[in-house]
Amino acid sequence: xxxxxxxxxxxxxxxxxxxxxxxxxxxxxxxxxxxxxxxxxxxxxxxxxxxxxxxxxxxxxxxxxxxxxxxxxxxxxxxxxxxxxxxxxxxxxxxxxxxxxxxxxxxxxxxxxxxxxxxxxxxxxxxxxxxxxxxxxxxxxxxxxxxxxxxxxxxxxxxxxxxxxxxxxxxxxxxxxxxxxxxxxxxxxxxxxxxxxxx
Amino acid sequence: xxxxxxxxxxxxxxxxxxxxxxxxxxxxxxxxxxxxxxxxxxxxxxxxxxxxxxxxxxxxxxxxxxxxxxxxxxxxxxxxxxxxxxxxxxxxxxxxxxxxxxxxxxxxxxxxxxxxxxxxxxxxxxxxxxxxxxxxxxxxxxxxxxxxxxxxxxxxxxxxxxxxxxxxxxxxxxxxxxxxxxxxxxxxxxxxxxxxxxx
DNA sequence: AGAAAACGTTATCTTAAGATAATAAAAACA
DNA sequence: TGTTTTTATTATCTTAAGATAACGTTTTCT
Numbered sequence: 001x002x003x004x005x006x007x008x009x010x011x012x013x014x015x016x017x018x019x020x021x022x023x024x025x026x027x028x029x030x031x032x033x034x035x036x037x038x039x040x041x042x043x044x045x046x047x048x049x050x051x052x053x054x055x056x057x058x059x060x061x062x063x064x065x066x067x068x069x070x071x072x073x074x075x076x077x078x079x080x081x082x083x084x085x086x087x088x089x090x091x092x093x094x095x096x097x098x099x100x101x102x103x104x105x106x107x108x109x110x111x112x113x114x115x116x117x118x119x120x121x122x123x124x125x126x127x128x129x130x131x132x133x134x135x136x137x138x139x140x141x142x143x144x145x146x147x148x149x150x151x152x153x154x155x156x157x158x159x160x161x162x163x164x165x166x167x168x169x170x171x172x173x174x175x176x177x178x179x180x181x182x183x184x185x186x187x188x189x190x191x192x193x194x195x196x197x198x199x
Numbered sequence: 200x201x202x203x204x205x206x207x208x209x210x211x212x213x214x215x216x217x218x219x220x221x222x223x224x225x226x227x228x229x230x231x232x233x234x235x236x237x238x239x240x241x242x243x244x245x246x247x248x249x250x251x252x253x254x255x256x257x258x259x260x261x262x263x264x265x266x267x268x269x270x271x272x273x274x275x276x277x278x279x280x281x282x283x284x285x286x287x288x289x290x291x292x293x294x295x296x297x298x299x300x301x302x303x304x305x306x307x308x309x310x311x312x313x314x315x316x317x318x319x320x321x322x323x324x325x326x327x328x329x330x331x332x333x334x335x336x337x338x339x340x341x342x343x344x345x346x347x348x349x350x351x352x353x354x355x356x357x358x359x360x361x362x363x364x365x366x367x368x369x370x371x372x373x374x375x376x377x378x379x380x381x382x383x384x385x386x387x388x389x390x391x392x393x394x395x396x397x398x
Numbered sequence: 399a400g401a402a403a404a405c406g407t408t409a410t411c412t413t414a415a416g417a418t419a420a421t422a423a424a425a426a427c428a
Numbered sequence: 429t430g431t432t433t434t435t436a437t438t439a440t441c442t443t444a445a446g447a448t449a450a451c452g453t454t455t456t457c458t
Contacts, residue, residue: 065352073352088341097348120330130329131319137336142287144343149296151350152383153264153272155446156415175435184351189415191437196414354416355445374405388445390407395444 001107003034006057010109013055013081017139018132027124031115037102043084044100049093050086052110057081059106062178065098074181079169083136084108156185157193200306202233205256209308212254212280216338217331226323230314236260236301242283243299248292249285251309256280258305261377264297273380278368282335283307355384356392
């Protein structure tokens with residue numbers, strides 16, 4: 001991985017959340033880790049504590065759950081230039097209840113929990129990192145809020161149509177059965193919905 | 200409302216998120232507003248921007264959506280000693296898509312968006328308020344994450360049983376048709392589920 | 399206390415989702 | 429290139445959820 005380019009790209013995509021001075025940026029970068037994940041390998045597995053918060057520099061990942069009867073249910077995706085973590089596990093220091101798997105060869109920029117704590121506690125970066133953390137959490141909170149609202153106010157068909165209208169990457173890049181899981185239905189059911197709304 | 204007692208209680212319940220020195224606390228308090236909400240009145244209505252983040256000192260509130268065909272769908276509740284806001288609207292400064300209504304005579308401690316911005320920008324409170332905001336957002340993020348996971352991995356019946364096992368306040372204090380909405384199903388359907396699991 | 403509203407259950411009917419299996423097409427791979 | 433594997437659709441059957449209405453009970457209101 002070209003870490004120089006990766007850093008540059010990361011800084012770019014951090015702008016909506018935090019803008020660093022050059023000095024701060026150098027310090028911040030000293031905490032970063034860069035890893036590559038081969039297709040189909042795991043970033044985190046259920047039962048293990050997620051120790052990193054990440055940024056997808058290249059590639060994409062899939063979040064999924066394994067239910068008691070062994071069914072694989074996809075809950076979310078992160079594409080390049082998006083954050084990625086088993087966030088609840090990372091924050092609570094509890095075992096994750098989901099897996100995160102690379103869907104293609106993927107480059108990640110990681111911040112370990114320990115590094116984050118150090119930055120939060122540091123004189124130079126602390127304040128800015130608190131803000132960064134707040135804005136990231138708020139951003140995802142709003143996303144989750146939308147999603148919960150969709151589950152309680154809309155039918156599966158309505159949720160799918162909304163997703164279509166949103167034009168999100170998911171539609172172009174993910175197989176349909178993952179999308180079905182994401183919408184809270186079975187792949188067979190989504191296939192039927194698609195036929196229904198075509199007529 | 201006894202604002203002295205309310206402040207004391209608020210400080211107590213803020214502890215998991217932020218611990219203020221006495222000086223900081225005085226300053227913080229100078230930004231607070233105290234209001235009482237009569238039963239059935241609204242804290243926020245859909246279409247209006249939510250300008251306050253609140254804490255329920257006494258009473259309880261219900262969050263609900265009105266769908267296009269006029270159906271009222273309850274999405275959430277806040278009881279005493281919990282936070283309360285149309286958070287997405289508050290954060291994004293966009294019109295809310297939901298209502299928040301007092302279920303009984305309710306006492307609220309409020310922070311206006313303007314006050315919060317001032318605190319965040321202030322020398323004395325800024326850093327601590329960033330952290331406070333971060334921890335609150337993270338807390339709710341985890342709650343939402345659980346809820347979304349329940350929607351995609353569990354059946355309505357399983358969700359209800361989990362709720363039963365959780366022993367949450369909702370069960371004791373909310374009418375069943377609100378609980379049904381909260382679980383993403385109709386009241387009639389919840390009634391059937393209850394009968395099913397009794398046998 | 400009496401009237402009105404809200405609530406929970408039940409019944410009926412309709413609709414759609416889950417489970418499962420078969421099939422065909424597309425993609426991955428080796 | 430030829431072979432798996434993955435994917436999407438379709439069919440059948442079963443199950444449960446939505447819509448609606450009726451009913452009795454409880455709660456709220458005045």
